[in-house]
Amino acid sequence: MQRFISLALIAMACAAGARAGEVQVAVAANFTAPMQRIAAQFGKDTGHRAKLAFGSTGKFYAQVKNGAPFEVLLAADDDTPARLEREGQAVPGTRFTYAVGRLVLWSAREGYVDAGGEVLRSSDVRHIAIANPKTAPYGTAAVAVLKKLGLFDTVQGRLVQGENIAQTHQFASTGNAQLGFVALSQVARDGRIASGSGWIVPASLHDPIRQDALLLAKGRANPAAAALLDYLKSDKARAIIASYGYEL
Structure with a gap:
């Protein structure tokens, strides 16, 4: 049996x-x-x-x-x-x-990014990481945000492009860029920033x-x-x- x-x-x-x-x-x-x-x-x-x-x-x-x-x-x-x-x-x-998806302006440093993203206007920020806007939609959204805030021309020379959003997050997480426009999913759990500091960009500042x-x-x-x-x-x-x- x-x-x-x-x-x-x-x-x-x-x-x-x-x-x-x-x-x-x-x-x-x-x-x-x-x-x-x-x-x-x-x-x-x-x-x-x-x-x-x-x-x-x-x-x-x-x-x-x-x-x-x-x-x-x-x-x-x-x-x-x-x-x-x-x-x-x-x-x-x-x-x-x-x-x-949701876009977030993020830094690996605790308390560095304020609740309204005003840190973008600081001259102390040397590098801002974004994904390549030609191939990555999150990069396209980041450019749209900077333009809507009237900051694109000011910060353009400080932008560092990642090949994709994963590399962009790497630039920011290692400190090679003080700030990075990354996907909320990369830095948050249950809708909240899990480490570092970040500003969840209002959806009204870029296309969905x-x-x-x-x-x-x-x-x-x-x-x-x-x-x-x-x-x-x-x-x-x-x-x-x-x-x-x-x-x-």
């Missing part, structure tokens, strides 16, 4: 393994921490494995156009996924907003950072890709996303 039970368990495990799949996911750098948690939970709940690559949305666009094997894109904007959809690089009707997900053409026939997109809409995933300061 025990032998029959063991055989049955092996058969069940094999069947589960046959159903489990793998999905290649391109993830905007600002969404690194929450997506790592979501992918781990996704694997536990579904058996599927999400292989994650992190970087700037603009570079992912170029890579997809050049045949990169990504099956799902989690972008830092809504323009890039819409463009890929128009250009036939994605499955129509699969695009949706999985999060709305709507972050869209999309099933790419290479993932059309992959059940694991469709399952991941569905999972992003689940209560478990949404709770993780909200805990990093994103709006839903």
Whole structure:
């Protein structure tokens, strides 16, 4: 009897393994921490494995156009996924907003950034890190904020560009830049600054950072890709996303 039970368990495990799949996911750098948690939970709940690559949305666009094997894109904007959809690089009707990002002016120093961002006007600030506005939506938002505050021309010579928002945060966290415009998700937990000091930039100072997900053409026939997109809409995933300061 025990032998029959063991055989049955092996058969069940094999069947589960046959159903489990793998999905290649391109993830905007600002969404690194929450997506790592979501992918781990996704694997536990579904058996599927999400292989994650992190970087700037603009570079992912170029890579997809050049045949990169990504099956799902989690972008830092809504323009890039819409463009890929128009250009036939994605499955129509699969695009949706999985999060709305928040921008924060942040310093690794406690008490350095005031509640209104007036520190930007200080001549003592030598370097301000922003993500490359040509490829990173958070960089585009940072430029918009500086222009709206009438400070862009004043601080332009002090701006240090990160290749993506992850590198931008690195510049600020190491002190190579006294200030950095980074994603709230990188420095906050439960909507509050977890370390250093920061000013959560009012959403009225820049266009909404709507972050869209999309099933790419290479993932059309992959059940694991469709399952991941569905999972992003689940209560478990949404709770993780909200805990990093994103709006839903």
